[in-house]
Amino acid sequence: MIKDPRLRCGAGRGAACGAVAAAASAESTGGWWSVTAGNPRLTGGVGARLLLGSAAVVLAAVVTGCSPSPTGQGAAPASGSASSATSPAPAPSASAPSQGSPAPSADYRPERFADQVATHAASAGVDPQLLMAILYNESYKPHDPAFERAWQKSKPDSAFGIANMHKAAFDEAKRGRPFAGRDWQELPDDPNLAVQAAAWHLHDLAAQLPGTWPASYTKDEMLAFGYNAGAGNMILFAQGTKPGTQAQSYVDTLRSNWDKAGQTMKHSR
Numbered sequence: 001m002i003k004d005p006r007l008r009c010g011a012g013r014g015a016a017c018g019a020v021a022a023a024a025s026a027e028s029t030g031g032w033w034s035v036t037a038g039n040p041r042l043t044g045g046v047g048a049r050l051l052l053g054s055a056a057v058v059l060a061a062v063v064t065g066c067s068p069s070p071t072g073q074g075a076a077p078a079s080g081s082a083s084s085a086t087s088p089a090p091a092p093s094a095s096a097p098s099q100g101s102p103a104p105s106a107d108y109r110p111e112r113f114a115d116q117v118a119t120h121a122a123s124a125g126v127d128p129q130l131l132m133a134i135l136y137n138e139s140y141k142p143h144d145p146a147f148e149r150a151w152q153k154s155k156p157d158s159a160f161g162i163a164n165m166h167k168a169a170f171d172e173a174k175r176g177r178p179f180a181g182r183d184w185q186e187l188p189d190d191p192n193l194a195v196q197a198a199a200w201h202l203h204d205l206a207a208q209l210p211g212t213w214p215a216s217y218t219k220d221e222m223l224a225f226g227y228n229a230g231a232g233n234m235i236l237f238a239q240g241t242k243p244g245t246q247a248q249s250y251v252d253t254l255r256s257n258w259d260k261a262g263q264t265m266k267h268s269r
Helices: 014-029 045-064 110-124 128-140 145-154 167-173 184-189 191-208 219-229 231-238 245-266
Strands: 006-008 032-036 039-044 067-069
Touching: 110 128, 110 191, 110 245, 128 191, 128 219, 128 245, 145 184, 167 184, 167 191, 184 191, 191 219, 191 231, 219 231, 219 245
Parallel strands: none
Antiparallel strands: 006 067, 032 039
């Protein structure tokens, strides 16, 4: 559970600042939880509705100068594992968005990035429909850069970008790849980079997937388990361990988004 943020606010900002604390409380106390690349985050239930309902006010807080300040720093995480928590990140990189990213916009609907999905799925050798379905799954929260960075100040292990990648997962995926010189802090501003990193993360998960798995799941669904719960759990599920409620809910959501993702990719390019 995260600690409640301490807020630094000027006169007249109390309502907006209260929304930041309320959103933090919603994440730490309500709803059911899921795990993307081994890190917990809220994906539904009462807490999620509170979080999403507070999003606009939190953005107003960012604009008016109210910023959440964590009460303390946690222990340094283990490195090199997709399941490790992320450490407080350095200042955002000044790098420009990568070529292929649409112009900055408040529109972060997954279908807007169908061209990037097609390009990077082909490069990484993964199913573009799977990658798009993952983006639909991960569109449960606002992806406005200011909101994500404000949230990360009170929750250092939060995920960045339209694919909700944690730092450890991003750092693993970029090794030896064309985006090896890029930084996790760039993800909120660069949807093209976020899609590229997610595609290669799925590629790496596919390389770790055992040759057989329960017949009730497709290969793409097994990779979605890996994206959500980490490679280690994906392997256990492939070997017959029953997925937990959170992991199963993620795959159930993927199934509900599957046809929509297919239609989106059918009409791209």
